[in-house]
Amino acid sequence: MIKKTIYALCFSTISLMALDTGDIIPQNIKTQLNLDSNKTYVIDFFASWCKSCKKELPLISKVHIEQTVEVIGVNVDKKKEDGEAFVQKYNVPFRVIYDTNKEFIGVFDPIGFPALYYVRNGKIVKIIMGAVDNIDEHISKDIKEIK
Amino acid sequence: MMRLVLLFLLGVLLMGCSGKKVKPWEKENLAQDIMQYGGLHPEVKKFEAHVYFSKEASRGGSGVGGGGCGCN
Numbered sequence: 001m002i003k004k005t006i007y008a009l010c011f012s013t014i015s016l017m018a019l020d021t022g023d024i025i026p027q028n029i030k031t032q033l034n035l036d037s038n039k040t041y042v043i044d045f046f047a048s049w050c051k052s053c054k055k056e057l058p059l060i061s062k063v064h065i066e067q068t069v070e071v072i073g074v075n076v077d078k079k080k081e082d083g084e085a086f087v088q089k090y091n092v093p094f095r096v097i098y099d100t101n102k103e104f105i106g107v108f109d110p111i112g113f114p115a116l117y118y119v120r121n122g123k124i125v126k127i128i129m130g131a132v133d134n135i136d137e138h139i140s141k142d143i144k145e146i147k
Numbered sequence: 148m149m150r151l152v153l154l155f156l157l158g159v160l161l162m163g164c165s166g167k168k169v170k171p172w173e174k175e176n177l178a179q180d181i182m183q184y185g186g187l188h189p190e191v192k193k194f195e196a197h198v199y200f201s202k203e204a205s206r207g208g209s210g211v212g213g214g215g216c217g218c219n
Contacts, residue, residue: 045172047172047175049175049178049179050178051178076172077175078175102172105170105172109170110171111171112171113171113172
């Protein structure tokens with residue numbers, strides 16, 4: 001009995017695995033993000049307090065405006081108002097989901113911000129973590145390779 | 148004896164030593180300017196560090212980089 005309790009305690013601390021390249025996005029998340037099966041998307045996780053996100057956001061917006069790829073933003077601010085103010089300030093042109101309940105971020109579980117997930121046919125094909133210089137050029141190149 | 152050891156281990160586990168990590172999206176408060184080394188006026192700390200390394204002929208080893216969001 002004691003042995004079983006100890007094992008249960010040990011295993012309960014192991015968290016669920018984060019989504020990685022090659023993983024399929026769970027159906028409920030796909031439905032909520034309204035992902036089309038035949039399209040390629042870039043899902044951008046960002047927050048108003050993340051300095052690197054501020055740097056990258058205009059370039060990611062540019063990629064979306066130029067229709068290189070459809071971008072879906074997931075804002076992870078605690079307060080929705082903070083996220084909305086941030087989105088308004090930076091004139092974000094793409095669809096943004098406010099993940100105040102940490103529903104999406106908890107499933108994707110990135111190691112930092114900004115986190116970009118390339119999704120094709122509901123499958124993660126590439127992940128970019130952290131700030132990258134000239135991210136728009138990287139995305140354009142990656143999308144050509146993916147398509 | 149074995150039972151005592153197991154009870155001790157169980158006690159240690161229940162002592163509240165949590166292994167839960169702070170996730171990147173939970174670092175909102177840590178990313179605030181007030182949380183940086185030197186608070187809202189880091190120039191004061193910078194000046195202090197300047198005096199310190201002038202007198203002690205040593206520098207570095209204080210503060211960390213980054214905004215607390217877990218990014219590069």
